[in-house]
Amino acid sequence: MSLRFGILVFPAVQQLDLTGPYEVFASAAGAEVHLVWKDLAPVVSATGLTLNPTATFETCPPLDVLCVPGGSGINALLEDEATLRFLRERAAAARFVTSVCTGSLVLGAAGLLAGRRATTHWNALDFLAAFGATAVEDRIVRDGSLITAGGVTSGIDFGLAVVAALLGEAEAQTVQLCLEYAPAPPFAAGTPGQAPPAILAQARERLAGSRAAREAILARLKHPA
Structure with a gap:
């Protein structure tokens, strides 16, 4: 029987958050990977790559692994009840509920992080507490059936860790070698700990707009009108 992976795809997703684990999952023996969204219309990522959903919220089959990537598009999802309801419903039956980068904030908005250990992109770690999670500054954090990954490129490491949890280390290592x-x-x-101070300041400035938008959203969620 195949393993079913479902990765949420949405406007302004960070494509490597999605395509990194997608490549790993799709390379595993017996894997079936679905890109899930509200409809099947093409979706444009944050960096302009067009992605095609393969299943909708209604047509998505039962999933062994539910994965939410991050990107600037998660801001809208934090207040999107249709998406949050889908995640809550599918999380109840999945073997693993997972995220890459700021996708963990969407899991939090769906109520799936309360009392759990989790991680996210370094520029969003402090937001996890707003969802009742304990922030952990690691590349991959597993808390039972919840697996969260840090920023962007960690999705590849995360994907291998998920494959190992499902199919064993030998399969994960085989996938790693095939992908070199x-x-x-x-x-x-x-x-942030490795980067020179000037580079860190430049990165923070580049990410400031999206961070400010998330701060405003979290304030609304905490104190709705």
């Missing part, structure tokens, strides 16, 4: 995943970045600037 042996990262050796040219710069040591991949985390």
Whole structure:
């Protein structure tokens, strides 16, 4: 029997949050991967790549793994009851409920992080407390059936960890080798702790707009009109 993975796809998703784990999941033995959204119309990612949903909220089959990627588009999802209801319903039956990057905030808005350990992109870690979660500054955090990953590129590591949990380490290592995943970045600037102060300041400035929008949304969720 195949394993079914369902990855939420939505306007302004961060494509690598989605395509990183997608590639890993789709490379696993017996895997069936669905890109799920409200309809089947093409979706444009935050960086302009067009993605095609393969299932809707209504037609999506039962899932072993439910995954929510991040990106600037999650801001709208934090207050989108149709999406949050879908996640709550599917989470109840999935073997693993998962996220990459700021997708964890959407899980939080759906009420799926309360009392759980979780992680997200470094620029959003402090938002997790608003959803009753304990923020953990790790690349991958597992709390029972909940698995969350840090920012963007961590989705590949996360995908391998999920495959290992489902099919064993040998299958995960086989997938890793087939993908030749042996990262050796040219710069040591991949985390706030590694990056030079000037680079960190520049990154914070670049992300400030989206962060401010999320702060406003969280304020509304905490104190609805």
